[in-house]
Amino acid sequence: MTAMLIGFQVLLPLASLAWLFFMPAGSLVGFVLQAAGTGAMLFALARVAQWALPVWWLPWVYGALWLGVVLFRALGERGDPRPVIPEGAWGWTGLAVAVLLCAVGGWHGARALMGCSLPPVAVVDIANPFGPGRYLVGNGGSNTVVNAHLKTLDASVERFRPWRGQSYALDFFGLGPFGLRADGWRPADPSAYAIFGAALRAPCSGTVVAAEESMPDFEVPEQDPVNRLGNHVILRCSEAEIVFAHMRNGSLSVVSGDIVAEGDRLGEVGNSGASTEPHLHIHAQRPAAEGAPPISGEPLALRIDGRFLVRGDRLTGTGE
Structure with a gap:
């Protein structure tokens, strides 16, 4: 996994920029398409990849480098005009x-942008659930290019049915100094992650219908694939339920049956359940049928503070 991440998010962008800088096409058409192709690929990577690793602002660095190389090559060779079309096998x-x-960059970039539109389901508007801090969306949006949770919409896969309610879920990472999500590349200690222990507040007024805080917080990358929610709170607000998963052991301030107001403390982010590193999973759903798994209800879309958040977006928590 680490090798793939480095390959696609570090080596591939740097190789494409080096190709554009050191081996610019010798023809006008060739250079325009070379610049467009590398730009499309960098844009697609910026929108499709999760940038919790290496760091969220790296695509902006790549974009600035791309623009600088294009301008340098375009303006620096004005006195030596290129032929219009390529010459020779290497040029073609x-x-x-x-x-x-x-083609590849344009397709994936366009698909990622399409994932920014609201899905064809009911939308639940909630307030910001975070206390102080800065947070990055790892999964979010209306298609599988930017939100891996959407695969559970496939009703033909039996193992997905108990989790169907989480299909439009959001996953958040924390952002620490310099925009880093953790103190180190992938430390085992969950407390080394910026989001671990982050305060969570009720994003709407409602009733707590489920609360669990006895499950352990795992070292990274251990997880519990059976008790997938881990420590969690399910808050029913009007006709929708808001589910908070992977919360911190012993951190909950509520129990099942409590009535809470918007802004009341619920608990803290942890690393329990099916979580390979500390993050917050939050989703909205209709209440599950009686006797059915708790997150098998009809999935709903979420808007937080009026924003439909997608992969790569950032959210600032509320102050004390």
Whole structure:
């Protein structure tokens, strides 16, 4: 996993920028397509990949480098005009690679942008559930390109049915100094992660219908695939339920049956349940049928402070 991440989010962008800088196409059409292809690929990576690792602002660095290289090459060779079309096998090969990058990057970038639109389901508006801090969306949006949770909409897969309610869920990482999510690359200690222990508050007034705080917080990357929610709170607000999962052991301020007002403390983010590192999972659903698994209700979309958040978006918590 680490090797794949480094390959796609570090080596591939740097290699494409090096190709554009050190081996610019010799023709006008070739260079335009080379610049467009590398730009499309960098944009797609920025929108599709999770940037909790290495860091959320790295795509902006790549974008600035891309713009600088394009301007340098375009303005620096004005006195030596290129032919319009490629010459020779090498020039046409470069053109083919550029066209491929345009197609692949353009397709995935467009799909990621489509995931920013609201899905065709009812939308639940809630307030910001976080206390102080800064947070990054790891999963969120209306298609599988930007939200891995959406695969559980596939009713033909039996093992997904008990989790169907979480299909439009959001996953949040914390952002610490310099935008880093943790003190280290992937430390085992959950307390080394910026989001661990972050305060959670009721984003709406309602009734607590489930609360669990006895499950352990695991070291990274251990998890509990059976008790997937881990420590959790399910808050019923009007006709919808808001589910908070992977909370911290012993941190809950509520029990089942409590009536809470918007802004009341619920607990803290932890690393319990099916969580490979500390993060908050939050989703909205209709209440599950009587006797059915607790997160098998009809999935609903969430808007937080009026925003439909997608992968890569950032959210600032509320102050004390």
